[in-house]
Each structure stands twice: as structure tokens, then as C-alpha cells.
Amino acid sequence: MFSILAALLLVPLSLDPKPVGRLIDLGGHRIHLNCTGHGRATVVIETGLGDFSFDWILVQQRLERDMRVCTYDRAGYAWSDPGPQPRTFDQLNLELHDALARAGERAPFLLVGHSYGGGPVRSYALRYPGEVSGLVLVEIVSEHQYIQMGPQHAGRIRDDAKGREIPAPREEMRATDKTTAARAAEPVAIEPPYDRLPPREQRLHAWAASQPSVEAAEDSQREWSAEYFARWAARSQKGVLGALPLIVLTREHGDSSSHLDVAADALEENRQESQRSLADLSSAGTQRLIASGHNMHLEAPDAVVRAIRDVAAAAHSKS
Numbered sequence: 001m002f003s004i005l006a007a008l009l010l011v012p013l014s015l016d017p018k019p020v021g022r023l024i025d026l027g028g029h030r031i032h033l034n035c036t037g038h039g040r041a042t043v044v045i046e047t048g049l050g051d052f053s054f055d056w057i058l059v060q061q062r063l064e065r066d067m068r069v070c071t072y073d074r075a076g077y078a079w080s081d082p083g084p085q086p087r088t089f090d091q092l093n094l095e096l097h098d099a100l101a102r103a104g105e106r107a108p109f110l111l112v113g114h115s116y117g118g119g120p121v122r123s124y125a126l127r128y129p130g131e132v133s134g135l136v137l138v139e140i141v142s143e144h145q146y147i148q149m150g151p152q153h154a155g156r157i158r159d160d161a162k163g164r165e166i167p168a169p170r171e172e173m174r175a176t177d178k179t180t181a182a183r184a185a186e187p188v189a190i191e192p193p194y195d196r197l198p199p200r201e202q203r204l205h206a207w208a209a210s211q212p213s214v215e216a217a218e219d220s221q222r223e224w225s226a227e228y229f230a231r232w233a234a235r236s237q238k239g240v241l242g243a244l245p246l247i248v249l250t251r252e253h254g255d256s257s258s259h260l261d262v263a264a265d266a267l268e269e270n271r272q273e274s275q276r277s278l279a280d281l282s283s284a285g286t287q288r289l290i291a292s293g294h295n296m297h298l299e300a301p302d303a304v305v306r307a308i309r310d311v312a313a314a315a316h317s318k319s
Helices: 004-007 055-062 089-100 117-129 199-209 212-233 264-281 301-318
Strands: 022-025 030-036 042-046 066-072 109-114 132-138 146-148 154-156 246-251 286-292
Touching: 022 089, 022 301, 030 055, 030 089, 042 055, 042 089, 042 117, 055 066, 055 199, 055 301, 066 089, 089 117, 089 212, 089 264, 109 117, 132 301, 146 264, 146 301, 154 212, 246 301, 264 286, 286 301
Parallel strands: 042 066, 042 109, 109 132, 132 246, 246 286
Antiparallel strands: 022 030, 030 066, 146 154
């Protein structure tokens, strides 16, 4: 039977629902930043593609009891304005760095990256090493890892690189950055595991996923991530983060399909080895296997919280 809750979730939100956090002006465009809680550690979360700041509420609410936790929406997501193009890791790093500074958030930060967000946080730790106290990488993709990239094709993100020079990041907007805005689509239906979110966050997710600016931002993010992965693959990344406290969270079992052009067994072996190698980014890195799917922040939030707390404790001991 169609429940009252399900019916409510399909009722469109206002075209401009009230932001959960603050809109930080970066000079021509604004970034939505939501920081809650208090404590000696400040955690900053970089979401995956198709995810938004409020999708991490199950983790944020658990941590904010004794930590400062900041979630945010990349430019073009939810309440954040579209930002300068292209959407390189350097560009994302600059915007996050400046948003945190203008909001009065104090480094060092414990960075959490999920899925696509793993690339930007790795880049951030290299770009601003003095401002990062530790890393938690949640189901991110390695530069050596094969993933499904088409109906029947498995490939590596790095293989799409074109060898282009990565442009310098900037905050100022230019006329060429503006894209023709399509009409927002109807709010999307909520599917598992997003149905684990509280009702308000389910409705916000349905609204945010329907906004036309998301697609343009994500297309550019995907395109330019390949350039970074190719650079990382070109030389060993072992130890590039020094002894930075690091935990890599990996699901126990992959979901490799038998209909791809790479055998399922080979894909799974590659996944496991690629995930193990991520812990080698730091001499203090470790890996944990979690009984979960890809969206651990929804399916296994306690495991994510435990890893963040352990990295925070290691960072405090080191300091």
C-alpha cells in the first residue's frame, strides 16, 4: 500500500527551500556550508557524485556531540551557486579552502572523502598539507581500479585523460562560466539506500537531485578527474602523505557484473588490490573491510563514525 510518508515525499518542495547551513560568498558565487557541533577536531566531508551535504546527516548527527562537523555542497549542488569552470580538483579545493576560512572554521581539518570525493580530498591534502590532520577515505576509487564505465565496459578513470594542462583555480566568475539553465525536473523518486534518511532529508535530496546545475557540474568533474588519476598513476604514490593518520574503508564484497568485457573474478581481484594500495598513501595508513554497500554513510554510519573518531584520536596523539 502506498504510504502517507511516500506520498509526502513526492510532494514538490519549494523551488527555493531554506538552506540548512550558511551561504558563504566567495566573490561572485556562493557555497553552502553547514557546520555543527563543537570539539577539538573539525571534520570536513566531501561527498560523492549525486550526493549532497544533508545526505551525511546520519554521520553528522553522531559526530557533532563532541566534534565540529562541516558538510558542504560543491558549486552547482543544492543551494550552492554554479562556480568557475572547469571543475578540477584544484578548483574544488580552492573553493572549499576559502569557504572554510571565510566562515571562520579553523584548521587543521580531518577530511572525509566518499566515492568521487576521495579524489578531491587526496588533492586537498597535497595542496594544503599544513591544514590537514588526517584522512578517512570511504569507498573511493583508486587510479589503478577498473570500474563499470558503460553497459558492457569496465575501464579505469585515468584512461580517459587527454594529457591537458590543469588550469589555475580562481574564485572570480567569467562570462564563459555561465551555462544555459534548463528547467528543473520533477523531484526524483527516493530509492534505497536514500530511504534511510529522515523524511526531511529525503525531500531535500529529491529536490536537489532535480536541479539542472548539478549535471553541468558533474560532467566537468568527471572529465577533469581523469587528468589527476593519470598523473597519480604515472609514478608511485606510496608515502606521498607522509605519516598522516589515514583509514581506508572498503566494502567486503564488490558487485562486479559477469556481462562486462573484463571477467568478474579479475575485476574483484583488481578492486581488492587497488583498495589495499590506498592505505599505502601514508606510512600510518590502514584499511578496514566493512559489511556494507557503496553508500556506507547510509548503510553503515557507525563504522564511518568509528573510523573518523579513530583518525581524530591518532591525529591528537601525534600533535
